Amino acid sequence: MRVVTGVVGNDIHVVANRLIEISLKERGFEVFNLGVNTYLEEFIDAVIETDADLLLISSLNGEAEGWSRDLLFLKSRYDLDGVIFAIGGNLSVGEATQEELVPKYKAYGFDLVFHQVDLNEGLDSIEEALKTNQKVEA
Numbered sequence: 001m002r003v004v005t006g007v008v009g010n011d012i013h014v015v016a017n018r019l020i021e022i023s024l025k026e027r028g029f030e031v032f033n034l035g036v037n038t039y040l041e042e043f044i045d046a047v048i049e050t051d052a053d054l055l056l057i058s059s060l061n062g063e064a065e066g067w068s069r070d071l072l073f074l075k076s077r078y079d080l081d082g083v084i085f086a087i088g089g090n091l092s093v094g095e096a097t098q099e100e101l102v103p104k105y106k107a108y109g110f111d112l113v114f115h116q117v118d119l120n121e122g123l124d125s126i127e128e129a130l131k132t133n134q135k136v137e138a
């Protein structure tokens with residue numbers, strides 16, 4: 001299972017990104033880690049080039065909303081059916097709850113949204129979603 005990951009926008013918080021790479025590798029994923037300061041277009045390019053099953057974006061400084069708005073447009077330009085789009089970390093600049101943020105980010109085109117959710121809990125949900133995804137071969 002291939003995954004592209006990284007931290008979106010002008011966000012330099014690197015610790016979570018390193019932990020996510022290690023955790024994904026431990027779970028058996030082939031990881032393409034684009035690191036911090038990554039733009040949405042770069043994520044999409046990498047997903048296409050690696051034929052990834054999963055795009056896992058982090059945002060730690062809370063500015064992901066501004067960087068996510070083009071996702072639906074980019075998804076409409078390329079054949080990305082079967083790729084799961086997940087985002088997690090701190091997904092709001094001010095106070096906000098998971099319940100408030102999930103519909104917002106789903107409307108931007110993400111399938112799975114984890115605002116201040118424990119990493120392992122989130123990765124368990126992602127693996128569960130990948131199992132039922134059509135692209136996954138039995």
Ligand code: B12
Pocket residue numbers: 010011012013014015016019056057058059060061062063086087088089090091092093094114116117118119120121122123
């Ligand atoms: C260290 C740190 C910095 C360092 C970063 C050094 C580096 N190169 O990494 C420095 C000092 C440079 C910094 C700068 C800034 N920071 Co800072 N920083 C922190 C701090 C203290 C710790 C972050 C950290 O490493 N945590 C340890 C890791 C392991 O935890 P984590 O980042 O939370 O990641 C976990 C989860 O988020 C989750 N997760 C992450 N991604 C995903 C994805 C999925 C799918 C899932 C399921 C889970 C998940 O799992 C991760 C691992 O457990 C936090 C406060 C805090 N106590 O968390 C603030 C914090 C993240 N910073 C913050 C801010 C605002 C900034 C600045 C904008 C401050 C400023 N005005 O300049 C700048 C941003 C600069 C930029 N361009 O991004 C805010 C973000 C606010 C928000 N919206 O939530 C925080 C929360 C502080 C605060 N309470 O205000 N920061």
